[in-house]
Amino acid sequence: MAIYDRFLSLTSPQAPERDRFILSKGHAALALYSTLYLKGVLSAEQLNSFLEPGTLLGVHPERQIPGIDFTTGSLGHGLSMGAGAALAARLQESQRRVVALLSDGECNEGSVWEAMMFAAQHRLANLTAIVDANGQQAFGRTRDVLNTEPLGDRWKLFGWDVQEVDGHDLDQLTNALQREGERPKAIVARTVFGKGVSYMEGQIAWNYLPMTEVQYRQALQEVG
Amino acid sequence: MRQAFVQSLLEIAAQDGRLLVLTGDLGFMVFEPFADRFPARFINAGVAEQNMVGVATGLAEAGYIPFVYSIAPFxxxxxxxxxxxxxxxxxxxxxIVGVGTGFDYGHAGFTHHAIEDIGVLRTQRGLSIVVPADAEQTRSAILATWNTPGPVYYSLGKAGRGPIPGLSGRFALGRAEIVRVGSGEVVILAMGSVAHEAVAAAEALGRIDCTVVVLASVAPPPSDDIARILSKAQIAVTVETHVAVGGIGSLVSEIVASRALRCRVVSCAVREGWDGRSGSTEWYLARHGLDRQSVVRRIEAEYR
Incomplete structure (x- = not known):
């Protein structure tokens, strides 16, 4: 939400000069749908069609949804498309910016590092990668599965301007997004998996499980 | 074919600013004219083909027409x-431009051979697949397809083997090109520059008057043309430097079966396994029964 509210210019989903946002960690699509709803791009009816038969709002985001330019879901794809979108903006002498949101587990994918090298080589300063670093991936903790740390140092070594922030602190995120530079920009956003819901924090099962009615009410209460 | 390809791109790029070239660090002695003339529109993406295709996707979404280039399997x-x-x-x-159809990279070995690309890519809906047989057809195929709305895969021959007799550079998406008119009972259909062997085999057969067809538009498939050409055929002989599964042997079989044509499909395709031995392109053609003498023998055995 910070990205949309405080950084991206999205006058309309069709405007050619709109900034591009790519949810490379496509499994977080529900958060993107909610944001698009709060921004008035999706209606309540569209939002409530989530996972209904025949809906456009599935588990992963589809480009047929207003406000979504790139279909994602397969990890390691988004940053490459983002680099292309950023290069296109430069070739077209446009002020468009591109933001790709990745996860730390996603950085297991070799193609992410290909894209990092490419963006640095071409000094794509209009490209920002946010890495949601919650230390958790599908079947274990990132450091136990295929360690991607020290994440910030690695992105820096690959030629990016790196900032590390508390991913739950909107002001820190906003400041990091707004910093201008000569090189592509990486924001390592340190987050807690399941933040704000006591029984979810750091618990891998919540990558998969639905909530019971009781759990749902408790979660609502806890996040306020 | 590569020179014809780059020359065609140069002409198009001079008239249309949307055309870009990305290469996976290949094209020495091929792309220099383009890189010199349009330096900002020529991007060496390095040896990173996944990223190159991803970048091209982002560029195309913003209105560009990117050509990405590497050796076909890569x-x-x-x-x-x-x-x-x-x-x-x-x-x-x-x-997507894959250079080196079939065994064009002869001595470079299995890693560099494109013998499954067509079959794999035929599964991709909306992808046009173009396999020119000679330089002239490369040129007309590029000019005919560079601006089509959806994605295209081009399989380009590496070395020039001269023009296919009777082809005269003809190409149209979704059409088959007849290069030799025969009695219609034996029809040879070939994909890529191995069409040279098909034409030579037809000339050598003499008493069997073969029709020879070049299939350069593999997708969309020229189904109506093939059905018409095979209407009197007893055997359809497919010749391809590709495995039997998924190539034009499969494609012609699909058309014969779905149209209930009364003809048998004889597939000349990559048939041997891999034992680590390599040789020239011609060596591979002979090894897999795809040289003109082998095609002649196969047709004599199959058509009595």
Whole structure:
């Protein structure tokens, strides 16, 4: 939400000069749908069609949804498309910016590092990668599965301007997004998996499980 | 074919600013004229084909027509999922150019041979697949397809083997090109520059008057043309430097079966396994029964 509210210019989903946002960690699509709803791009009816038969709002985001330019879901794809979108903006002498949101587990994918090298080589300063670093991936903790740390140092070594922030602190995120530079920009956003819901924090099962009615009410209460 | 390809791109790029070239660090002695003339529109993406296809997807979404170039297996199989989830899923005009059809990279060995790319890519909906047989057809195929709305895969021959007799550079998407008119009972259909062997075999057969067809538009398939050409055929002989599964032997069989044509399909395709031995392109053709003498013997055995 910070990205949309405080950084991206999205006058309309069709405007050619709109900034591009790519949810490379496509499994977080529900958060993107909610944001698009709060921004008035999706209606309540569209939002409530989530996972209904025949809906456009599935588990992963589809480009047929207003406000979504790139279909994602397969990890390691988004940053490459983002680099292309950023290069296109430069070739077209446009002020468009591109933001790709990745996860730390996603950085297991070799193609992410290909894209990092490419963006640095071409000094794509209009490209920002946010890495949601919650230390958790599908079947274990990132450091136990295929360690991607020290994440910030690695992105820096690959030629990016790196900032590390508390991913739950909107002001820190906003400041990091707004910093201008000569090189592509990486924001390592340190987050807690399941933040704000006591029984979810750091618990891998919540990558998969639905909530019971009781759990749902408790979660609502806890996040306020 | 590569020179004809680059020359065609130069002409188009001079008239249309949307055309870009990305290469996976290949094209020495091929791309220099383009890189010199349009330096900002020529991008060496390095030896990183997945990223190259992903970048091309982002460029195409913003209105460009990017041509991405590498040796065929590295252009097609390595980034296959990026092709599927990128240009295919988003229906964008990315052009994947694989250089080296079949065994064109002879001595370089199995890693460099493109013998499954067509079959794999035929599964991708909305992808046009173009396999020119000579330099002249390369030129007309590029000029005919560079601006089509969806994605295109081009399989380009590496070395020039001269023009296919009777082809005169003809190409149209979704059409088959007859290069030799025979009695219609034996029809040879060939894909890529191995069409030279098909034409030579037809000339050598003498008493069997073969029709020879070049299939350069593999997708969309020239189904109506093939059905018409095979209407009197007893055997359809497919000749391809590709495995039997998924190539034009499969394609022609699909058309014969679905149209209930009364003809048998004889597939001349890559048939031997891999034992580590390598040789020239001609060596491979002979080894897999795809040289003109082998095709002649096969037709004499199959058509009595």
């Amino acid at each position: 252009a097609s199989l390595r980034p296959l999922e990026f092709i599927r989830n990128g240009p295919i899923l988003h229906n964008l005009p990315v052009r």
